[in-house]
Amino acid sequence: MGASFVAAGIFLGALGFDVPRAYATILFTSFRTPNGFVQTLLKFIPLLLLALSFTVPLAAWKFNIGGEGQLLAGAIGSAAVGILLSGLPAFLLLPLGIMTGTLSGAVWAALPAWLLYRFGINEILTTVLMNFISFGLLDYVTTEVWRDPAAGHPTSIPIGAGAHLPLLISSPPLHAGIVVAIGVAIAIYFFISRTTAGYELLATGANPRASLIHGIAVRRISLLALILGGALAGLAGAIEVAGVHHRLIEGMQSNYLLLGILIGLIARGNILAVPFVAFSIAVLEVGARALQRTMMVPLEMVFIIEGLILVFVLLSDVVRRR
Amino acid sequence: MDVFVLFSKLVMLTLVPYVLASQGTMLGGRAGVFNVAQEGIMLAGASVGFLGAYLSGGNLVQGALLAMVMGGLFGLALAYFTTTLKMDQFVIGLALFFIGLALSTLLYKLVVGVTLTPPLIPTLQELPLPGLSHIPVLGEVLFKQNILVYLAILLSLALYVFLYHTGPGMALRAVGENPMAADSLGVNVSAMRYLATISGSMLIGLAGAYLPMVYTGTFTEGMVRGRGWLSIALTFFGGWSPHLIFLGSLFFAAVEVLAFRVQVTGVGVPYQFVLMLPYVATILVMLPTFRRLRIPAFLGRNYDRERRALL
Structure with missing residues (x-):
């Protein structure tokens, strides 16, 4: 950790930026004001869910690189419910929207998962290709089906008020998605560490051959792990629609997929570590945005810090092995 | 120009990044190193290639060389982390993908900054081959292209000869099939893996640089648009052999050209669905073929000569 900050600091200094002030901005923006903290929590929600959607299949040593597509499928699914049934009362519409979104994400992942199960096609490839298909779908619904003519950027018309997630704090606004996300993370942790299916999942990843010999349906476990991963990303998409945007916006997937993968890898697949890493990355992301505003340091600078953290974490494994 | 001739000519032009990236992937894979960072390496190559040419006042050779160095x-x-440190190839590949993607945008922003109109470099011109380019139809399609098209064709030929008709090529294939056997015959397994991975990644970097140098004249974020991932699929279709990869890339290029033409002219289908075509087609083609494909037996694994048996 420390080494990556030093390395990135030297790089920043070489480019002529004020290094101590830059780091103060990156690290403390989240904790200085209530607004900064809420911004961090809002980033934390999708990051946590996307990191889990990568980490759960990773436990079975399957790589889900399709979180972006699954998030968008979830967003489109929940927005469809929110727009088409906008007259329904909130106690029906909100859960229906969230559930449809989660299901859509699961379906989006189910295709690559089934291709792996049935034909043995490498899941890295198919999950990625599904991302690009989802971009086209989002563009289609935001420019043709539910286009908002008032918006300059491809955007859909808003969902019904009944589909909005309630606010926990009204100013600065923090929606109830944080409770859902943390609840899901705890549930996933108990599923993996305390249930038979979770144990079989870990065993499959640790040694597929031994698992197969001991009667674990290895291929079915991989199928289910990928679908569960898709459901988590779909849930993230549904929460983004119901809690943050209240509509579909092109580009709403941001860079959550990449950061989710990064978080999963830094946590080295450990489900318990994922929320803490996700929160730290959310702090860095919010800090980097402030840095761009105040000191004109490009946003991507923080990627280099994050990339270096990842490299050092991975290297520490090698050192420990010796 | 006849529609068919124009179409074929465009296919040959569009073929290049697929051929370069897939042959690069194939080279590393033949030594057992499965690279999954193509998308990131191509983006870094596109960015560095553009910047190299832009800063030298439009010197494309310098840009292309820089992109290859970046890829290298x-x-x-990749070679160091997997071959020397024996870390998981997918994990390292994904990390490098992330770094390449971040680096591409960061370098562009640091050098060019935010501008209203994108800075442009001159795009690569056609280089008609004397004599040959006057052959009807064939001359137009094959011999009136930019230099990298010729390079892609010659490279595929050269790689075919190298892999199947030379000693070092055979040694390379042995390293990817059974490194223990290769090692016992005196082949330097680590050196082979390093060389193949580095030269393969240089080709992937060049594939990235092709995009700003031929298509757009400038760098835009995410401009590779999945071509890196598609080239992994292509390498699988091609059974990790250079001649089949070349044939497969004809298909990928044809789909891309078709999608682009249909988007411009329109056929009553919303253009978004046409843009999905390359990705949908790739998944569909994988369905019947994937199981039957031949892959290097040691693909994606790391060789440790001090271990007694290979699991």
Whole structure:
């Protein structure tokens, strides 16, 4: 950790930026004001869910690189419910929207998962290709089906008020998605560490051959792990629609997929570590945005810090092995 | 120009990044190193290639060389982490993908900054081959292209000869099939893996640089648009052999050209669905073929000569 900050600091200094002030901005923006903290929590929600959607299949040593597509499928699914049934009362519409979104994400992942199960096609490839298909779908619904003519950027018309997630704090606004996300993370942790299916999942990843010999349906476990991963990303998409945007916006997937993968890898697949890493990355992301505003340091600078953290974490494994 | 001739000519032009990236992937894979960072390496190559040409006042050769050096650095990192440190190839590949993607945008922003109109470099011109380019139809399609089209064709031929008709090529294939056997015959397994991974990644970097140098004249974020991932699929279709990869890339290029033409002219289908075509087609083609494909037996694994048996 420390080494990556030093390395990135030297790089920043070489480019002529004020290094101590830059780091103060990156690290403390989240904790200085209530607004900064809420911004961090809002980033934390999708990051946590996307990191889990990568980490759960990773436990079975399957790589889900399709979180972006699954998030968008979830967003489109929940927005469809929110727009088409906008007259329904909130106690029906909100859960229906969230559930449809989660299901859509699961379906989006189910295709690559089934291709792996049935034909043995490498899941890295198919999950990625599904991302690009989802971009086209989002563009289609935001420019043709539910286009908002008032918006300059491809955007859909808003969902019904009944589909909005309630606010926990009204100013600065923090929606109830944080409770859902943390609840899901705890549930996933108990599923993996305390249930038979979770144990079989870990065993499959640790040694597929031994698992197969001991009667674990290895291929079915991989199928289910990928679908569960898709459901988590779909849930993230549904929460983004119901809690943050209240509509579909092109580009709403941001860079959550990449950061989710990064978080999963830094946590080295450990489900318990994922929320803490996700929160730290959310702090860095919010800090980097402030840095761009105040000191004109490009946003991507923080990627280099994050990339270096990842490299050092991975290297520490090698050192420990010796 | 006849529609068919124009179409074929465009296919040959569009073929290049697929051929370069897939042959690069194939080279590393033949030594057992499965690179999954193509998308990131191509983006870094596109960015560095553009910047190299832009800063030298439009010198495309310098841009292309820089992109290859950049690719080579990624290859060196991949080879070091997997071959020397024996870390998981997918994990390292994904990390490098992330770094390449971040680096591409960061370098562009640091050098060019935010501008209203994108800075442009001159695009690569056609280089008609004397004599040959006057052959009807064939001359137009094959011999009136930019230099990298010729390079892609010659490279595929050269790789075919190298892999199947030379000693070092055979040694390379042995390293990817059974490194223990190769090692016992005196082949330097590590050196082979390093060389193949680095030279393969240099090709992938060049594939990235092709995009700003031929298509757009400038760098835009995410401009590779999945071509890196598609080239992995292509390498699988081609059974990790250079001649079949070349044939497969004809298909990928044809789909891309078709999608582009249909988007411009329109056929009553919303253009978004046409843009999905390359990705949908790739998944569909994988369905019947994937199981039957031949892959290097040691693909994606790391060789440790001090271990007694290969699991």
